[in-house]
Amino acid sequence: MVNIEKEEEEYLRFVTDRMLGKLSTWLRILGHDTVYAADLKTIDLAEDEDEDKAIVSFAEQKARILLTRDKNLALSARKKGIQCVQIKTDEVMEQLNELLCHHININLEPVPVRCSECNGKIRKVEEGEEDILKEKSYVPTSMIGKWHFWVCEHCGRIYWEGSHWRNMREKLDQLKEVL
Numbered sequence: 209m210v211n212i213e214k215e216e217e218e219y220l221r222f223v224t225d226r227m228l229g230k231l232s233t234w235l236r237i238l239g240h241d242t243v244y245a246a247d248l249k250t251i252d253l254a255e256d257e258d259e260d261k262a263i264v265s266f267a268e269q270k271a272r273i274l275l276t277r278d279k280n281l282a283l284s285a286r287k288k289g290i291q292c293v294q295i296k297t298d299e300v301m302e303q304l305n306e307l308l309c310h311h312i313n314i315n316l317e318p319v320p321v322r323c324s325e326c327n328g329k330i331r332k333v334e335e336g337e338e339d340i341l342k343e344k345s346y347v348p349t350s351m352i353g354k355w356h357f358w359v360c361e362h363c364g365r366i367y368w369e370g371s372h373w374r375n376m377r378e379k380l381d382q383l384k385e386v387l
């Protein structure tokens with residue numbers, strides 16, 4: 209894994225609509241702070257507020273780039289001067305490519321910075337903390353002490369560099385080839 213020391217400011221901040229769950233996951237894997245509309249309710253949505261309006265005002269207040277499949281949502285965001293990309297394709301690698309075409313300069317290396325599930329910050333599991341790994345049934349316990357592990361500070365999910373990360377890097381390499 210690379211770029212661990214990268215400053216957080218180098219990563220872009222996004223808010224995404226409900227059609228872009230998979231893209232949100234990928235942006236987090238790439239280190240970008242990405243709030244997904246479906247998660248917004250628990251964060252910032254006033255009870256009677258329309259979700260589209262809430263997404264726009266969240267993007268405005270938090271200075272985030274809005275990503276949406278919805279033409280009308282894109283229009284109302286742009287009217288307010290919010291940086292916004294209307295995504296046109298369905299496949300997630302093509303969607304990343306669309307961002308690059310719009311000069312949204314996303315990082316294209318997986319980095320252990322954000323939880324892909326909840327957007328929380330992840331940190332390395334230190335020596336002596338192995339107990340938090342053993343609590344999770346999905347962690348390959350035979351690799352404790354051999355691999356590096358990371359833990360999400362928000363939801364507790366555990367990450368490690370296994371085939372999961374390798375597959376992602378291969379996909380991204382394919383994307384970089386066509387750029």
Ligand SMILES: [Zn+2]
Pocket residue numbers: 323324325326327328360361362363364365
């Ligand atoms: Zn998490």
